[in-house]
Amino acid sequence: MGRPSSIDRLPPEIRELINRLRDKGHTIDEIMRKLGELEVVQISRSSVGRYVKARAKIGERLQRTRVISEALIRERGNEPPSRTARLNIELLQTAIFDIFGLLDEGSDEAVADQLKNNPKAIHDIAKAMDHLTRSSRNDLDYERELEASIRAKLATEARSGFEQEAKRQGLSADTVSALMAGAFGVKKDE
Numbered sequence: 001m002g003r004p005s006s007i008d009r010l011p012p013e014i015r016e017l018i019n020r021l022r023d024k025g026h027t028i029d030e031i032m033r034k035l036g037e038l039e040v041v042q043i044s045r046s047s048v049g050r051y052v053k054a055r056a057k058i059g060e061r062l063q064r065t066r067v068i069s070e071a072l073i074r075e076r077g078n079e080p081p082s083r084t085a086r087l088n089i090e091l092l093q094t095a096i097f098d099i100f101g102l103l104d105e106g107s108d109e110a111v112a113d114q115l116k117n118n119p120k121a122i123h124d125i126a127k128a129m130d131h132l133t134r135s136s137r138n139d140l141d142y143e144r145e146l147e148a149s150i151r152a153k154l155a156t157e158a159r160s161g162f163e164q165e166a167k168r169q170g171l172s173a174d175t176v177s178a179l180m181a182g183a184f185g186v187k188k189d190e
Contacts, residue, residue, distance in 0.1 A: 006043040007051040014040055022052055065095055096125060 007015060014035070021031045028049050035043065068091070159180055166176040 005051065006047045010040065010043065014038070018048065018051065019055070022055070028052060061098065065091065092128060096129060 007018070017034070017038075018031055021034060026034075028045060031048055031052075032045050035048075162180055163176055166173075166179075171179075
């Protein structure tokens with residue numbers, strides 16, 4: 001990676017000003033005029049252009065991810081929370097891998113420079129990866145607990161139904177226990 005761009009070396013307030021102006025629809029020439037009024041002369045028009053272009057690419061990727069995420073969640077709206085959580089985990093993993101893919105490709109030096117010069121962004125990515133790991137683990141634990149709960153409920157219902165039918169048929173308690181253990185793997189003390 002190269003050295004920080006002239007935009008990255010500017011004070012944060014100036015970068016924020018550039019971002020705000022661009023967000024309001026100002027052209028690169030209008031941004032350059034405003035920077036000239038503030039006597040920020042150490043940057044070129046092409047630097048501002050590259051910065052605006054890189055920022056637009058990032059915004060485009062975020063928007064595309066947001067649209068995909070919303071569509072998938074709408075599509076899966078009736079699914080259990082564990083599947084929605086899994087979808088969110090996968091989307092965040094994809095976003096993180098996309099960021100690292102950009103760094104590996106070296107095609108977007110502005111993104112790489114921004115990450116290189118922004119330890120907080122790297123920290124936030126590491127934190128997001130840690131949260132992903134925890135979320136995956138919590139999701140798996142939730143599924144296991146849910147499965148155990150369902151099995152226990154089914155076993156109780158099976159035993160109860162079986163016992164009621166056995167009484168109706170006149171079968172002994174030992175016969176019912178043997179049938180439960182053989183047919184459902186349910187023992188009397190469960």
